[in-house]
């Protein structure tokens with residue numbers, strides 16, 4: 070009896086001691102299950118997309134999720150809301166819509182999560198290895214909602230420029246940064262905007278609240294671009310962990326001070342300086358030529 074008690078305490082001490090050490094949690098993996106509204110590969114020509122077959126789509130989704138976990142350092146991300154699941158069901162739809170979309174994680178039982186993936190058939194059929202923003206949509210699912218839609222979309226695009234097929238123009242860019250390219254394309258994008266309109270769009274970046282513009286409007290596109298550049302800046306200046314804490318755990322705009330030690334206005338002042346200092350490393354003509362070259366290569370490869 071006494072020995073048992075000593076053993077019991079010894080065991081308890083070992084357990085407590087182990088608990089005080091490294092807090093490394095093992096990286097878990099979810100089983101992925103896919104459900105389709107129709108057999109898209111039978112009905113449509115997706116041979117020039119990033120997913121020429123159903124198997125290719127399912128393995129790409131699993132691969133993208135792994136890469137997103139590594140890029141953001143968010144392992145066991147579904148446990149953030151206290152869910153101990155082992156399976157994620159995807160309802161996959163490919164529709165004749167201009168943009169892809171998703172909804173946040175839902176729960177079908179204690180062990181099972183579900184989400185919808187709606188991918189733009191239009192984008193997939195356009196070819197050149199298009200993946201219809203799959204990495205962007207998966208990031209929505211994996212990171213959940215933010216107090217700032219601008220930060221959330223900025224993060225999803227940040228991931229999308231780094232994970233997956235990305236885009237045929239990014240495939241060969243050994244030493245370009247996203248910011249350089251943006252700066253290069255800037256005059257082209259900004260042609261349609263007066264300075265006053267631009268300032269209004271920039272003002273909305275990083276703010277609390279939802280979408281300021283309708284989908285697929287020119288204003289919205291520019292707002293996405295700026296939001297991504299803002300997140301890129303935050304990651305560079307404050308690091309990934311701090312940036313994600315703000316995006317995922319912040320509740321109001323005041324939380325910029327809580328997580329970054331500065332107000333949104335102060336952060337954005339420095340962001341402008343950062344953007345101004347960037348010099349593109351090629352001309353617009355060189356970028357255009359490279360883009361055309363890569364499109365040809367992609368199309369010839371299949």
Ligand SMILES: [Zn+2]
Pocket residue numbers: 205209222225
């Ligand atoms: Zn999005």
